[in-house]
Amino acid sequence: MTEPRPLALVTGASSGIGFELARQFAEAGFDLVVNAEDTTIDTAAAKLRSSGTAVSGFQADLRSAAGVEGLWAAVQATGRPLAAAALNAGVGQGGPFVEIPIEKELEIIDLNVTSTVRLAKLVLQDMVARNEGRVLITSSIASTMPGSFQAVYNASKSFLQSFAEALVEELKDTDVTVTSLMPGPTDTEFFDRAEMGDTRVGAGKKDDPAQVAEQGFAALMKGEDKVVAGSVKTKVQAAANDVLPDRLKAKAHRQMAEPGSAE
Secondary structure (H helix, E strand, C coil), X not given: XXXXXXXXXXXXXXXXXXXXXXXXXXXXXXXXXXXXCCCHHHXXXXXXXXCCCCEEEEECCCCCHHHHHHHHHHHHXXXXXXXXXXXXXXXXXXXXXXXXXXXHHHHHHHHHHHHHHHHHHHHHHHHHHHCCEEEEEECCHHHHCCCCCCHHHHHHHHHHHHHHHHHHHHCCCCXXXXXXXXXXXXXXXXXXXXXXXXXXXXXXXXXXXXXXXXXXXXXHHHCCCEXXXXXXXXXXXXXXXXXXXXXXXXXXXXXXHCCCCCC
């Protein structure tokens, strides 16, 4: 008898980094449960199945507790232990904080922060009970700088980075690992959805999501605590953020993210 294939969960998997992470898992011999909030997850699941991987697509809006619980029920319904999870779903919004509707800011918190905490609680309780498993949390190099004109988004990523690193310490005596993935600006739908097309960062050159996912997956499988993923430029920026004062980082972020800065 052959060994059963391991099972992985990937959220925000319909496109971008999430889809490329799912592809990495598939190519490494994992079966998948993939999630997104809309029907595009069905198309993504079909593409991933073409490699021979068993893929279950589950549409759910993780901003709600019901969406998170429904997704976890779908994972449990497979009757298989979850070997790995990539908690990748996220959203952003650019612009002046005082002008952005509060509903959009709260959506960032609900998806990036609250849903990640809810799902991590369920995933990690199960993994720790079995004393095995790997979790990847998509943070960002945005977590290392005050996000002028992306104030709530960067703050949400700072939360995730702190959260992930705290879990690393809590779980160090177990066989469960947590890895934070810290990409820089990446060529996905993020900037269009965040209404940042007229910003310097939105209009500028971006990293390849496949490269980001490959580096993130490799770090996850090695059990590394965190990885700055993407181009050399992104890695240099992250290193600079380790030493620059916050006031300078906030000013630099303004130059990249202020509406109209691409002109």
